[in-house]
Amino acid sequence: xxxxxxxxxxxxxxxxxxxxxxxxxxxxxxxxxxxxxxxxxxxxxxxxxxxxxxxxxxxxxxxxxxxxxxxxxxxxxxxxxxxxxxxxxxxxxxxxxxxxxxxxxxxxxxxxxxxxxxxxxxxxxxxxxxxxxxxxxxxxxxxxxxxxxxxxxxxxxxxxxxxxxxxxxxxxxxxxxxxxxxxxxxxxxxxxxxxxxxxxxxxxxxxxxxxxxxxxxxxxxxxxxxxxxxxxxxxxxxxxxxxxxxxxxxxxxxxxxxxxxxxxxxxxxx
Numbered sequence: 001x002x003x004x005x006x007x008x009x010x011x012x013x014x015x016x017x018x019x020x021x022x023x024x025x026x027x028x029x030x031x032x033x034x035x036x037x038x039x040x041x042x043x044x045x046x047x048x049x050x051x052x053x054x055x056x057x058x059x060x061x062x063x064x065x066x067x068x069x070x071x072x073x074x075x076x077x078x079x080x081x082x083x084x085x086x087x088x089x090x091x092x093x094x095x096x097x098x099x100x101x102x103x104x105x106x107x108x109x110x111x112x113x114x115x116x117x118x119x120x121x122x123x124x125x126x127x128x129x130x131x132x133x134x135x136x137x138x139x140x141x142x143x144x145x146x147x148x149x150x151x152x153x154x155x156x157x158x159x160x161x162x163x164x165x166x167x168x169x170x171x172x173x174x175x176x177x178x179x180x181x182x183x184x185x186x187x188x189x190x191x192x193x194x195x196x197x198x199x200x201x202x203x204x205x206x207x208x209x210x211x212x213x214x215x216x217x218x219x220x221x222x223x224x225x226x227x228x229x230x231x232x233x234x235x236x237x238x239x240x241x242x243x244x245x246x247x248x249x250x251x252x253x254x255x256x257x258x259x260x261x262x263x264x265x266x267x268x269x270x
Contacts, residue, residue: 014087016040024053024160029090037090038075041160042083054084059136060159061086068132070125070156091155096143096204104211112238115208120267121154122146122201127260129156130194135165137193139186140177141200143207165193180215184252195254198263202249209242210234214250241266 014030019039021027024047028040041060047053057077064074064086072088079085094102096118103110122141129136138145139161147155161177169191177186183199186192206214212234232250235243245266251257258266 014038014040025057030087037092038087039072039090040085040087042080042085045081045083048079048082048084056160056162057084057086059162059164062134063129063132063136063159063162064088066132068125068128070121070128070154071159072155072157091147091149091157093147093149093153093155096146096148096208099148100143100207100211110208110211112209112242115205116242116267117152118146118148118154118208119201119205120264121148121152122156122204123260123263123267125154125156126194126197126201127264129162130165130197130260135194136162137165138162138197138200139192140181141197141204142178142181143204144178146204163193169193180213183254185254193254194259195257198249198257198260199251199254201263202246202257205246205249206232206235209238209246241269 013032013034015032016028016030019027019029024044026042026044028042030038030040032038041057043053043057061074061077064071067073072091075087075089077084077086099114100110126138126141129138136159138156138159140158141156145156145158147157149155177200179187181200181203183192183196186196203214232243232247235246238246245258245263248256248258249263
């Protein structure tokens with residue numbers, strides 16, 4: 001099924017409109033006659049013959065179907081015209097990436113209050129993901145995958161790189177997160193888990209409060225320096241508690257990073 005054919009596609013009661021194309025999957029928005037709006041994620045046809053990728057999509061559906069706070073709720077899954085898909089409730093709002101771009105165009109620096117709000121919402125979603133049944137790690141926390149709603153509620157999307165935490169560490173998905181948002185252990189090809197999500201969220205926090213990514217955006221692959229303790233001189237103007245929290249989240253050693261619940265406690269205490 002090509003993108004041009006999506007307009008005529010019906011999945012039950014949904015009429016689809018193309019949303020985005022990716023290297024692994026394509027997205028469409030589905031509209032029902034009763035007003036319900038959902039997002040459809042279709043695996044690329046050429047990739048549907050790989051059991052690991054189909055299994056990854058099935059894991060994404062299982063995690064979203066469990067109704068965890070801060071994650072979109074799955075609606076259905078299946079196969080259409082040879083393409084496995086998962087559908088989940090549409091999230092109205094803009095990504096943190098678009099928010100940063102809008103602030104940059106307006107010449108306005110991101111505020112510490114906005115950063116704290118996004119950080120708290122993302123940490124709640126990660127806590128639900130890390131401690132749910134089954135427990136899982138996201139693996140691709142980035143400004144593109146954090147959506148901010150009209151009421152500033154935060155939703156974490158795209159679990160295409162997620163892995164179950166109750167499985168062996170080497171049972172990781174074939175897909176990897178965005179190079180500039182990889183944790184040091186991911187960049188080195190080592191086992192990764194919940195602490196990797198915290199590092200990635202620390203990178204998002206840094207970008208929210210400085211307006212610039214900590215890892216140079218032109219890097220196509222993480223360099224050895226990515227695994228070193230980053231310089232946080234650009235955070236000097238931040239309130240000290242938030243600056244120290246960001247530093248802890250960006251510790252090179254996964255064991256030294258706070259968990260998602262600890263991040264939430266730290267935000268409540270300040």
